Amino acid sequence: PTTLQLEATVPDGATFHACVGDDLTLDWNYIPEAGLLLNHVTVSDTGNYTVAVSAYNSTNDVLTLHRTAILEMSEEPAVVKFQLELRQKSDLVYDVKTRQWHVVLQCGHFAFLGNPPVTGTEWTTPSGTTLSSSGSDSGYFSLLVPNPVKGGNYTCRIPSGSPAASCLPSNNTLLQEASMFVDGLEARLRVIEAQQTTLQTENNRLRQELEQQKNDTDARVTEVETANALLKDDNANLTELVLSLENQTASLQYQLDSLFQ
Known part of the structure; x- marks a missing residue:
């Protein structure tokens, strides 16, 4: 050929x-x-x-x-209890970007994220909005619940397009979504209280800074006034010295004039 x-x-x-x-x-x-x-x-x-x-x-x-x-x-992922678990974190989390406190939901508990690893879970809010995970920690993917918190059922699931999830059998419990109810009124109240505490702390800090600036300004004014008083004293002394020198000069001139008469 x-x-x-x-x-x-x-x-x-x-x-x-x-x-x-x-x-x-x-x-x-x-x-x-x-x-x-x-x-x-x-x-x-x-x-x-x-x-x-x-x-x-x-x-x-x-x-x-x-x-x-x-x-x-x-390679398929694995969770500790063979199915996804959805829980609400006991503490609120402060988002430095939005400068707001948030209720946090956690979805897991992953013992192995698979290969390639699952990078996040999909979330559905009570209004039907789909959100991505905000971050991950210790085998859990988290969601910072948007403010104001809407009460109702929140769900999480492994994204269907995840390569690792595609290896799971169709009847695997990991393909089932996890759900939990969030009390919207209680959650909003916690967020408001946390925001008030943060604002109070910030106000106290600003007051301390203002007081410190006032003290620094007062100290500077005192320093300037003291320096000004010293300058006035020096000026009076110099004026007195100049007058004395002028009198001495006049006296010497008189004596010289008397010698040549």
Whole structure:
């Protein structure tokens, strides 16, 4: 042959996604038929797989054809109690960006985030709005509940588009959302009380700064007044000294005039 043809259902450079424990076949066929079967793949099987087919043409030149496939592995996440748990954090959290206190909900408790890791949970508010997680800590993804807090049921779930979640069986409890009721009136009251405490603390700090500035100003005024009084004394002394020198000069001039008369 003058060229090589590789019959393949795997396009060159194609990317495959597989879950841990899957069996995967890369169909690269040539005469004789050939291919690659991966049994019970693991995370360590991630990478590029290349087949090279070489043959002699009619002039005894070696022809080589390469085909590559990329394998990306996903591993399902795991939680401590086999299903998502949604809870309200006992303490409010202060957001320095908005300068507001917030009720915090936590969704977890993840023992393993999967591979690639779950980066957050999806939240649904009582009004039906979908929100992303605000952060994570110690196996929990958190939501800073927007103010004013709306009472009702809040839910969290693993995003359906997460590669790690795609490896979960359809009946896995991790695919079920977790839900809890938030008392809106109580939550809003806690936020208002926290805001009042923060404002009071800020007012006290500003008062202390103002008092300190007043004390500094008073001290500076006293310093300037003292310096001004000293300058006045020095000026009076200098004036007296100048008058004395003028009198002495006049006396000396009189004596000189008397000598030459």
